[in-house]
Amino acid sequence: MNRSVGVFVLASAVLVGCSSTESSESPTLPPSTEQVAATPTDPVNTMPPTSTASKDEPETGTPPTLSTNIEIDVEADAPVEASAVVGSPTRIRIVSEEEREFHLHGYDIELTGDDVVFEFVADKLGVFELEDHHTGDLILTFEVLAD
Secondary structure: OHHHHHHHHHHHHHHHHHHHHHHHOOOOOOOOHHHHOOOOOOHHHHOOOOOOOOOOOOOOOOOOOOOEEEEEEHHHHOOEEEEEEOOEEEEEEEEEEEEEEEEEOOOOEEEEEEEEEEEEEEOOOEEEEEEEOOOOOEEEEEEEEOO
16 A cells, blocks of 8 residues: 555656646747737748739620731732621731722721721721722722621
8 A cells, every 4th residue: 555655646746746847937828919920031921912813804704806907909809808896906908009099988098009008996887898089999898797
């Protein structure tokens, strides 16, 4: 019996000794606000901001507008038929052996020369004729379609 009491006393002393060592240290306190704040070198702060919005797609969800380029050699190609989607930037280049006055009906654009470029946005639906203003020769039948 003395032996079990001695073991119990010894075990209690060891446990008390361990707990007294821990109790002699200062108790663990929650970190202060200064310790929680991230520093400029904190990897979490150096990461770029994230977003669920895609920068590749327009906000409206419509695809980007395609441009229309038309090249016409009056003597070799005319008359030409071409089309574009409404809202598309359009470029029509006309080359001729001699200077002419060209007129795009419906858009009321007139250009004179042997190498002219019509640049506009195809913003009107319908079929439009581009002609030599003096001779009335049809150079281009241009149709603007809904998307």
